[in-house]
Amino acid sequence: MVEKAEFTSKLYHPKYWLMWLGALLMRLTLFLPLRWQMKLGSALGRLTMRFAGSRTTTAKTNIRLCFPELSAQQQQTLLQQNFEETGKAIFDTVNAWWWSDEKIQQHMTIKGEEHVSQTLENGQGVILFAVHCLPLEMGARIFGQFNPGIGVYRPHNNPVMEYLQVKGRLRSNKGLVPKRDLRKMVKSLRNPDVIWYTADQDFGPNTAVFIPFFGVEQAATITGATTLAKLGKAKVLPFFVERNDQDTGYNIEILPALDNFPGENELEDAIRGNQIIEELINRNRKQYMWLHRRFKTRPKDNPESLY
Template structure:
């Protein structure tokens, strides 16, 4: 479990200077009013849509696979808005990592805090069942304002970015656990404590079951929520964070613990989990991370890619 960002002089190696320069610039942008940041982010996202052809193709393919009955014009509008929201997410991360607590609190709203409090008071750990929405970094920072928890994360390959993301994510939370360290996650839940958990991406064949996700009948899906809930004696609470329509701030919604979860069948639990994920995404489809190749792993190893 990681509870402190580790800095070393190696991070000042000349090969990282350009990255540090970019970090310094992004830190300066935190002094801008939030709505100015969002306008700038939207412009960046629109520019990225013109330059990042492969990412555009991935997002467009995901939308086509998930919403085959959506009119083409509507799908293109959603694609355009998604890239604009992706540009805004740059500043969500800047704000999550460097805003003061007081500034965060001026721009946040939390609904459903009592579900977390009651679950912990009953002696159960809390699994916040989240998705890879674009303002997720800010969601974790906001949640930590009232109930610091433990984040499950993937260590970054770049040591500077690893230092920055650990330091930023620990601004208002207790610790981070690498996503493969199930034993530590279970210990946290039995404490009892709160962890964030996401099951909406493609993590490969070894840990996947193939079940429906939107209109795709065989999406590779992990069943880890069932394992964690059983071993950690924890409750699963759907967790939603959205950027407000007027770009004035962020809203978190925490729903009641799922009834009868985990169930008798982890496959049925995963199917239920995917339905919950869909319901979370549908609240703000344009704010979901559609750029990820969600359906890259196919049930048959020699099956053609859905992205060709």
């Protein structure tokens, strides 16, 4: 488990100077009011949409596949809103990593923390079943104000980014566990403790089942929540975060623990998990990470790419 951001002399190398400059410029935006940050982020998002090329195509395709009931104009509107929200998410991350606890508390609301406390008091670990909402970094920081947990993350290939993300995320977590380290996740849950878990992205064919996700009948979906809950003897609690409509603060909600989860059939658990994911995304569609190639893995009997 990673419990400290390690700064080494190699991070002084000139090849990283441009990245350090970028980090400094981002930190300078902390002096801007939140609404100004969001206006700047929205503009950056619109600019990115024009030049992102394949990423714009991916997001547009995802929205079309997931919401075929929307008209072409409605899909285009959602696409533009999503890019604006993606630009804002840059500052959500900056704020989550570098705001003081006092400033975090001035811009947050929490609902449902009693469900976490009750589960831990019963001697069971908590799996926060989250989706990749764009303000997710802020969601973790807010959650850490009352109950720091264990973050599950993907180590970054760039050592400067790895240092920054570890240092930033440890402001809201006791430690970080690489996403493939199942043993440490289980150990944390049996402690008991809280870990974050997401099942809304495409992780390839090896551990996937193909089940419905919005308008796509065969979406590759991992079944790890069932395994983790069984081995960790833990409860699964859906988790949601959003930035409010006025761009003045952030809201998180933790829902009650799922009944009869895990069940006897991991396929049925995965179907239920996708239904919960859909419900969470539908709370604020424009603030979801549509840039990910969610449907890149196709079943063998229908291998044609959706992109």
